[in-house]
Each structure stands twice: as structure tokens, then as C-alpha cells.
Amino acid sequence: MDWTNLTDALASATRSIGIEVTSPWFYMQFGVVLITAGIALALASLLRAWFSPASFSMGWPAPLRLLVRVLTQRAGTLLFAVLTEVVRLVMVKMEILPRGYVLSTATNLATAWFAISLATSLIRNEFVVRIVSVAAWTVAALSIIGRLDDAANALDSISFTVGTLRLTALLLIKATVLLAVALWLVGALSNFIETRITRTRDLTPSVQVLLIKLVRFALIVVAIAMVMASLGVDLSAFALFSGAIGVGLGFGLQKIIANFISGVILLADKSVKPGDLITIADSTGTISSMNTRYISVAAGDGREILIPNEDLVTQRVVNWTYTDRTMLVKVNFATNYDADPSLVCKLAIDTARNTPNVATFKEPNCLLTEFTETGMKFALTFWVADIAVGMDAVRSKVMQGLWTAFKKEGIRVPYPVRELRVRGGALPVETTLENFEDEKDQAPANPPKTP
Helix, strand or coil: CCCHHHHHHHHHHHHHHHHHHHCCHHHHHCCCCCCCHHHHHHHHHHHHHHCCHHCCCCCCCHHHHHHHHHHCCCCHHHHHHHHHHHHHHHHHHHCCCCCCCHHHHHHHHHHHHHHHHHHHHCCHHHHHHHHHHHHHHHHHHHCCCCCCHHHHHHHCCCCEEECCEEEHHHHHHHHHHHHHHHHHHHHHHHHHHHHHHHCCCCHHHHHHHHHHHHHHHHHHHHHHHHHHHHCCCCCCHHHHHHHHHHHHHHCCCCCHHHHHHHHHHHHCCCCCCCCCEEECEEEEEEEEEECCEEEEEEECCEEEEEEHHHHHHHCEEEEEECCCEEEEEEEEEEEEECCCHHHHHHHHHHHHHHCEECCCCCCEEEEEEECCCCCEEEEEEEECCCCCHHHHHHHHHHHHHHHHHHHHHHHCCCCCCCCCCCCCCCCCCCCHHHHHHHHHHHCCCCCCCCC
16 A cells, blocks of 8 residues: 555645745635625525425426425525625725635535535435535636646545455445446436336235336446446456355355345246235234235235245145135024024025125025024025125124024024023031031041941
8 A cells, every 4th residue: 555645646736735824814814704704694694584396396397396495595606606706806806815715715615515505405314415515616616726636636646455356445435426426327217217216006015026126136236336347347357256155156145045036036926926815824914015035914904924935835835815806705694493494594695695794796605504402504605895894794784684694584593501400309508617626526536446
């Protein structure tokens, strides 16, 4: 690592700053900068209190409304740049200052910051905004004071070698900034493509999710490759790590790779899709989202069950809505022998037919299934039109309707009754603990033996 260029750059910058600070005009210009900064802040506060960008730009296109809002927020910076430049021109014209270097530098720095603020207002990611703003303003500041080449050479001198790849501080800074911008562009472009894909009615939800994930992954790979190529990095230099990465993927990431491949298979074969009601092992719920590694199943009681994609490929899965969203529901009930079986079946079918959310394309059916000791047993079957309503809720409404109909017709539902009968003999006399103790005290110590 060569520190010579960095030391020389710092020494040159220190000498330049020392010359300016020791100049008698520096403090005058510094005072002018402070005064103009205070005036600009006061004027900006008055402007924001008096002017409402939302009401002023109401009905304008979105880009113009954004421009008005940013101008209002950065009014202080713009006013400072204008006031500082006007003061500098007046003082130079009146020969109060020879050239006004400090004022000119302050004006250029403020103007650069204002331009960067306008440019980054289009970016919604705060982290990317900060990186781009700081990096752009640092480059602009070094260029304004004439130290950009010296700083670049100094950062380029700080380097270390990894295999055949030479990494420098300048290269890492450029890579960070470019990668942040590239990833932001990838996010914006992928969101636009995702919106277009989700609006396409010809694609199923599973195919839409698969296309969105493939597009996002491809864009990220292309962005990273373009950033590396723009920095002049030979991608073949990373061949040194390919063996270690392959071993890591083969052993340490077996489950992750298996879940990723299983997720692609699930999205491609359409066996499950978002919105399906599934049962796997002892978990039942509706698929709320399908991710690269797992699917999220809403259990209906506030829980989100995360099931690895591999389990859906290797285990038995019950998909209640694979072909349609209807479901057959069965209700078992019983009546006493005083009831007419034909009337019972008719009441049951009418009750199910008139219950909301019971399918009309398939008629309910009621069968007499068994004669038992307590009464007759029946089985009522009907179809739920939409499983999203919940089969338990529909079954409950049907059973309530059956109870009401049976009450109206005087049909009773049998229930077990137990009777206790005592046959022959007298009831035993209750013996208390005191009587038992008295009898024990009165008994002889050595009772006679029975011959």
C-alpha cells in the first residue's frame, strides 16, 4: 500500500487552506457567508409559512407538483447561493475584494447541493438518496476547490491485491455508489414490470409470481455485471472463488437450493397458487404468498404458517381448491321412531337448499342410513358454493335450520336417558363415624372363639 500520494495530497491541501486562512480577506468573506446564510434561512422560513406548494400546484401534473415541493423545501439553499453571488459581484465591482474566492466557493457549493437535491428528489429510497447525495456533492466540492485529481490519485494509491485483482479505495467507492444507483434502477424497473405482469389476465397467479421473480433476479445479475464492467473489473478474476462457492452451495446450502428449486417447480406446475386452501400434515390454511424459499399459509386464527417449498413437493398435500372452490359437506343427525322418514328428509333438503352459500348447481341429498336402539340416523349432504366462506359456518347454519324445522313439526332428536332401579331389600341405614367408634369401644377385648 502506497501512502506517498495521499500524504502529498494532504500536504498540498493544507498549504492551500493555510494561505487562504492567513489572508486578511478570508475573515471578511467568512463573515459575509454567515450573514447571507442567516438572511437566506429567514427568507426561506417566511416563504414556507406564506406559500403552500400543495394548494399552489393543485391540479398540475405529478412531476411539476414534485418540482414545486422540492423548490420550496430547498429555497434556503437557492437563496443563499443567489445572495452570496450578488454580494461577491458587488464587492468585486466596488473593488472591496480582489476576487472573492471564498464567496465564489460558497456559491458553487450551494449551487451544486441544490442541483443534487433536485436530481435525487426522484429517488424514493432514503438510503440511496443519502449515498448519491454525499458522493455527488463530495465530487463536486473537490472539483470546485480544484482537488479532485489529487483526491482521486490519493485514493487510487491505497490498494491491495486479491489474487490477480487489484482493489483500491477509489474503486470500492465507485463500486458502492454505482451499485446503489444500479440497484435502485433495478427496483424501479422491476416494480414497473411487476405492475404490467399482474395486470395481465391471461397469466395465472403462480405464473405471474414466477415471471416476477425471474425478471427481478435477471435484472440484479445484469446490474452487477454492468457495474463491474464499467469499473474495468475483469470478471474472470473471480474464478478463484468459484470452487469455494460451489462447495458451499453443494453442502452448506442444500436445503436452500432444494427449496428454491421446489419453489420454481411449484410455480411452474400450478399445483398450488396464492388463494388456495391446502392441508399439509396437521396444518390447514389459505396460501397468502409464495416466496423463493417458503410459502405463507394463513391459518385463519391470526397465525401465519411458513412451510418450506420442499415439503410441498415431497409430502402429501390436500388442495381443496385445485379444480374449483366448491366443497361437499356432510351433516349427520338422528330422530326418534315417531317421525316420518320421508318428512324428515324433505325438511332437511329444504333447509339446506334455503341456507345462504349452499350451491344451487347441485341439489342437497338426505339419506336414511341406520336404525339404532335410540332412533333413526340420517345423513344430509350438500355443496358449499365458495370454500372461502368456510364450511363450518355453513354447516352451523344448516344445523340451526334443522333444529328450527324439527321444533316446528314436533320431531324430536333422541338423547340417552339413564334410570337407576333398586330391586328388593331395604335401603341400608346410614352409619355415622361416632356410632362406629361407640360400637368399637363396647366390644370385648378378647372375644370368645367360635367353636
